[in-house]
Amino acid sequence: MKFVHWLAGMACAVSLAGAAHADSLKDAIKGDHRTPAYAARDQYRHPEETLNFFQVKPTMTVVEIWPGGGWYSEILAPMLKGKGTLYAAHFPAATEVGYFKRSRESFEKLLAEEKDVYGAVKLTEFAPGGDSEIAPAGSADAVLTFRNVHNWMGGNNEQAAFNTFFKALKPGGVLGVVEHRAKPGTSREEMGKSGYVTQDYVIELAKNAGFVLEESSEINANPKDTAKHPKGVWTLPPSLRLGDEDKEKYLAIGESDRMTLRFRKPKS
Numbered sequence: 001m002k003f004v005h006w007l008a009g010m011a012c013a014v015s016l017a018g019a020a021h022a023d024s025l026k027d028a029i030k031g032d033h034r035t036p037a038y039a040a041r042d043q044y045r046h047p048e049e050t051l052n053f054f055q056v057k058p059t060m061t062v063v064e065i066w067p068g069g070g071w072y073s074e075i076l077a078p079m080l081k082g083k084g085t086l087y088a089a090h091f092p093a094a095t096e097v098g099y100f101k102r103s104r105e106s107f108e109k110l111l112a113e114e115k116d117v118y119g120a121v122k123l124t125e126f127a128p129g130g131d132s133e134i135a136p137a138g139s140a141d142a143v144l145t146f147r148n149v150h151n152w153m154g155g156n157n158e159q160a161a162f163n164t165f166f167k168a169l170k171p172g173g174v175l176g177v178v179e180h181r182a183k184p185g186t187s188r189e190e191m192g193k194s195g196y197v198t199q200d201y202v203i204e205l206a207k208n209a210g211f212v213l214e215e216s217s218e219i220n221a222n223p224k225d226t227a228k229h230p231k232g233v234w235t236l237p238p239s240l241r242l243g244d245e246d247k248e249k250y251l252a253i254g255e256s257d258r259m260t261l262r263f264r265k266p267k268s
Contacts (some may be wrong), residue, residue, distance in 0.1 A: 010200055011124055013242075017116075021178065024058070024079070025047075025048055025051055025052065025056070025058075025075070025079055026048065027078075027079075028074075028075045028078045028079040029042070029047055029048055029075055030075070031078055033074065033075075033078070033114070033117050033262055034074045034075075035074065036188055038069075038071050038074060040073070041238070041255070043254075043256055044222075045071070045146075045220065045255070046098060046219050046220055047072065047075050049104070049219045050155050050176075050178065050219055050220065050260060051075070051076075051238075052218050053176075053215075053260060053262060054142060054144060054174055054176035054262055055142070055174055055262070056079075056142055056144070056174075056176075057084070057141075057176060057222070058079050058083045058084055059083045059084050059170060060080065060084045060085075060141035060142055061084060061085040061087070061133045061139055061140050061141050061142075062076060062084065062085070062086050062087070062140065062141065062142045062143075063086075063087040063089055063124075063134050063140045063142070063143045063165075063168055064076060064086065064087070064089065064144050064145075065089050065090050065134065065136055065143065065144065065145040065146075065161075065165075066089065066090065066091065066108070066126060066145070066151075067088045067089075067090060067107060067149060068103055068149050069103065069106060069107065070107055070110055072144070072146060073086070073088060073107075073110075073121070074117075077117055077118050077120070077121050078117055080120075080238060081117075081119075081120045082120070082132045084141075085120070085122065085139070086120070086121050087121075087122045087124050087134060087135045088107070088111075088122070088123050088124065089124045089125060089126035089132075089134035089135070090103075090104050090107055090123060090124070090125055090126070091103060091104045091125065091126075091127075092104075092125045092126075092127045092130070092132065093125060094116045095127075105124075108123065110159070111123060113180075122135075126161075126164070127161050127162040128152045128153060128155065128157035128158070128164070129156075129157035129160040129161075132164075132167075134164060134165075134168050136166045136168075137167050137168060138167075138168070138169070138170055138171070138236035139168065139170065140169050140170060140173055141169075141170060141173050141174065142169075142173060142174040142176060143168055143169055143173070143175050143176070144164040144173075144175075144176045145161075145165070145175075145176070145177055145178070145179075146178045147178060147179055147180060147256075148161075148179070148257070149177070149179045149197050149205070150179070150180060150191060150192065150194075150195045150196070150197050150233075151163075151201055153188070153191060153197070154171060154192055155191045155266060158205055159205055161205075162175075162184045162205045162208070162209035162211070162259065165209065166209040166210050166211060166265060169265045169268065170265070171265055171267045171268065172264065172265060172266075172267045173264070173265045174214075174262060174263070174264060174265075175206065175211055175262075175263040175264075175265070176260075176261070176262055176263075177202060177206070177259070177260070177261045177263070178220055178258050178259070178260050179197050179202055179258060179259050179261075180195050180196045180197060180227075180233045180256045180257070180258055181196060181197070181198070181199055181221075181227065181256070181258055181259045182194065182196035182197055182198045182227055183196075183198070183227055183256050183264070184198055184199075184200065185198070186198050186227075188201070193218070193232060194227070194229075194232035194233060195232045195233035195256075196227045196232070196233055196256070199216070199259045199261070202259065202261060203261065204258075206261070206263045210265065210266070211263035211264065211265060212263060212264050212265075212266060213259075213261065213262075214260050214263060214264045216260065216262075217260040217261075217262075218260070218263050219260045220257075220258035220259075220260045221257055221258065222253070222254055222255065222257040222258070223257070224252075224253045224254065224257075225253055225254075225255075225256050225257035227256070227257060229250075230242065231264065233256050235250055236250050236253055236255055236256055237250060237254065237255055256267075
């Protein structure tokens with residue numbers, strides 16, 4: 001019986017060690033530290049293909065913008081621990097927005113309670129249009145933002161956001177953007193309301209900040225998504241804002257059609 005308990009303890013220790021120091025992106029994605037509900041969404045978010053497209057390596061300094069509940073942090077933190085650095089540029093600590101406050105507090109709790117996985121994460125903040133420093137200027141190999149551009153449009157801060165990303169990156173660094181994709185010609189007003197942004201507009205924002213578009217990918221495309229829904233992108237899973245109304249229809253569509261863009265900060 002003692003031997004069985006010893007074996008169980010050893011298995012647990014190995015599991016935690018594997019989560020804390022993933023040797024590769026594949027290891028991090030397969031780690032049993034991941035939240036099951038998050039892992040179930042890999043079919044829509046394609047983390048392995050997406051991070052490979054963004055050329056993220058374990059030795060890099062990476063900034064994740066507005067990590068929310070930590071969906072991508074669960075993958076990036078163990079992948080980078082011990083070799084690279086992860087800056088989690090979360091919502092501002094002094095925010096008065098209830099959702100932002102709850103999300104940041106939940107993320108801070110995650111970092112504090114699961115130190116073998118997240119103990120090396122550097123928590124910073126990002127307030128688009130403000131003076132917050134997401135990472136020391138010129139220090140990052142990659143800045144990654146997942147489905148956030150539409151959030152900054154309400155306050156007319158989207159250009160300021162891209163300017164901040166440019167400042168944080170080293171010359172030659174990568175900006176990786178995943179965003180809900182609007183149909184070409186969609187007005188800025190409709191983008192803000194629907195949560196879908198045209199690919200051309202995102203490219204324009206990046207170029208205005210000084211970036212060069214290196215490559216686009218259809219990794220996260222969803223041809224079943226029309227981008228025209230009663231409650232915008234939030235009609236689709238995971239939000240399902242209409243509740244049970246036409247739920248099966250929207251579950252069959254899946255998560256939104258998304259652009260995946262890799263930009264480069266010029267070396268000179």
